[in-house]
Amino acid sequence: MNSLIKQNRRMTHKKREMYSGLIFIFPWIIGVLTFIAYPLFRTIYFSFNNVQYSGELGFIYNWVGFENYHRILRIDVDFILEIQNFIIKTITFVPVVIAISIIIAMLLNSKLKGTSFFRLIFFLPIIILNGQLLQNIKNNGGMSIKVGGIVFNIIEKIVPYYMTEAILLLFQMVSEIMWYSGVPILIFLAALQKVDKSIYEAAQIDGASSWNIFWKITLPEIYPLISVTIVFVIVFLANFGDNSINELIISARTNPSRREGYASALAILYAIIQTILVITLYFIFKKREKGVM
Amino acid sequence: MKNIIEKVNSFYNKNIFKVKRRLLGKHSSDGLVYKVIMYFLLIVLGFVFVYPLIYMFSISLMSNIDLVDNTIRWIPSKLDFINYRLTMVALDIPKSYFVSIFIAGISTLCVMFSSAFIGYGLARHRIPFKKTIFAIMIFSFIMPKTLFFIPTYQIFTMLRIKGTLSAILVPALTGQGLNGAFFILIFFQFFRMIPKQLEESAIIDGANKFQIFYKIAVPLAIPAFIITGVYGFSLYWSETFLLGIYLDGNYTTITMLLNNLQDNYGTMIWSSGLDSARQSNLSFTESKLFAGTLLSIIPLMIMYIFVQKWFVESIDKSGITGE
Structure with missing residues (x-):
């Protein structure tokens, strides 16, 4: 009898907890239904229609099947070109961003004096970076470090001449790539600070070299975060104001020969390709995790 | 020897x-x-x-x-400082500063409030379909923002809130603001770290869930509020595309003005009656562009210098890295 009451009470407690939890996430459910689920359904619907707008009748939809997709993939070239650029840019930038941010996070994590000042510098892009800002700087030569005469000569002497071009190109991109690494640095730094310091000390006493310590302790410790960070970087690059695919979609909306239907089809294709990119890169790095561990 | x-x-x-x-x-x-x-x-x-x-x-x-x-x-x-003086007029400073601070500030407050509320609900309750909820969140995080804006614009037109502040604040309050899922997950991490005993002792003292939320959970998650505040503010400050569409041009932030700096500058010179053909220093060059660009981020940099200590400390304390 007693236990029955207890059980009953526990049940009501559980239920009550569930209800109060639902009250807390209620705003989110409404938000998802109005700003994710319904728009997603509408976008898909638009993409199969030829949408027109007239002042009196409002929006008029004509079902056209896959015509919008056909036009994007087979007839027009602009989206195909842009998406190729986006894929290549993402695939080349992401590993560099990850590598640079791990290096910088490790530098910031060292016991040197003055790291807080450098942190101030390295976190600055997180706050100020936006598409227009980057475009303004990039288009006017502010992102490419001008390699002066001496440095150029040194590079020319050390590096075979067919590679100088590539290295100079790297100098042109390096600031831009680094400005994308603000949040990744932050994530890796937070991870490094969680690593127990005594592990490093024990390894040092055992005579492990810094090289070994990096590969055997530091990297496995932060490896699980690499795949998460990759997702973040890709999403950031995809939504960044500098990305011309977004401009293409926005301008298609008001272009009389394209309108909302075409723009929706563009957005859906873009979303699919971006998702494929995210999933592939996520799992490539997720898989290796087991090998390193 | x-x-x-x-x-x-x-x-x-x-x-x-x-x-x-x-x-x-x-x-x-x-x-x-x-x-x-x-x-x-x-x-x-x-x-x-x-x-x-x-x-x-x-x-x-x-x-x-x-x-x-x-x-x-x-x-x-x-x-x-003539470049700065000229672009200041073209960028409508200080009015555009106030508009930007107002829009970014009020939206960030809404984002902070809603993410904390929703994050707490997810972290401290047994809710059915929790995994599905997280999957939807990650989905909404990954999707490009151009995917939803056409229907959303129509919804706002239907609700007659297009061009008003509500068009930004309603998504922010329902956890669908800029990077909404990201901020909810940050709060989720923080609230998950609160020991259960604290909550239980408060229940014994007769507190209800909402009292626990704002008397116990919120003070313990101050770092999350700082992260969301700083990062959210800078996101809303920089956003031009969604704000421009949803606000329908009723509010022009400094970043929107920066996007058309060259046009605004031309109109300004033209309407002021100065002859840019004679005075070489008046024509639009990269020095004007850079002066305008710097002017548009100076408030952010000032804010960053003031809050960076708390910001960095909060990141150290945060559970960003837990899964």
Whole structure:
């Protein structure tokens, strides 16, 4: 009898907890239904229609099947070109961003004096970076470090001449790539600070070299975060104001020969390709995790 | 003779050890060489980071004649803030500052409130379909923002809130603001770390869930509020595309004005009756563009300098890295 009451009470407690939890996430459910689920359904619907707008009748939809997709993939070239650029840019930038941010996070994590000042510098892009800002700087030569005469000569002497071009190109991109690494640095730094310091000390006493310590302790410790960070970087690059695919979609909306239907089809294709990119890169790095561990 | 050589040798051996120790350190991480290399790397990387800003600042001080002068690379021939004075008018400063601060501030407050509320609900309750909820969140995070804006715009038109502040605040309050899922997950991490005993003792004292939320959970999640506040504010400050569409041009933030700086500048010069053909310094060049760009981020940088200490501390405390 007693236990029955207890059980009953526990049940009501559980239920009550569930209800109060639902009250807390209620705003989110409404938000998802109005700003994710319904728009997603509408976008898909638009993409199969030829949408027109007239002042009196409002929006008029004509079902056209896959015509919008056909036009994007087979007839027009602009989206195909842009998406190729986006894929290549993402695939080349992401590993560099990850590598640079791990290096910088490790530098910031060292016991040197003055790291807080450098942190101030390295976190600055997180706050100020936006598409227009980057475009303004990039288009006017502010992102490419001008390699002066001496440095150029040194590079020319050390590096075979067919590679100088590539290295100079790297100098042109390096600031831009680094400005994308603000949040990744932050994530890796937070991870490094969680690593127990005594592990490093024990390894040092055992005579492990810094090289070994990096590969055997530091990297496995932060490896699980690499795949998460990759997702973040890709999403950031995809939504960044500098990305011309977004401009293409926005301008298609008001272009009389394209309108909302075409723009929706563009957005859906873009979303699919971006998702494929995210999933592939996520799992490539997720898989290796087991090998390193 | 042999004796002397031996002496020199032993002296050398003794001292090379000392020197070696000073240079390379006891461990690999406290020698002088190590420090020099680390500082060198930090300074080089730091320079690469701030180079664009230094470059912009230096160019923004130059007159148009300095720009074409090959002998001038970094330091302008004379210190003159005319570029700033001209672009300040074109960017409608200080009015646009106030609009930006107002829009970004009020939206960030809504985002903070809603993410904390929703994050708490997810972290401290047994809710059915929790995994599905997280999957939807990650989905909404990954999707490009261009995917939803056409129907959303229609919804706002239907609800007659297009062009009003509600068009931004309603999504922010329902956890669908800019990077909404990201902020909810940050709060989720924080609230998950609160020990259960705290909550239980509050229940025994007769507190209900909402009292627990704002008396116990919220004070413990202050770092999450700081992260969301700083990052959210800068996101809303920088956003032009969604804000421009949903606000329908009723509010023009500084970043929107920066997007059309060249046009605004041209109109300003034209309406002021100055002749840009005669005065070479009035025509639109990169020094004007850079002055405007810097002006548009100066408030953010000032904010960053003030809050950076808390910001960095909050990140240290945060559970960002837990899964």
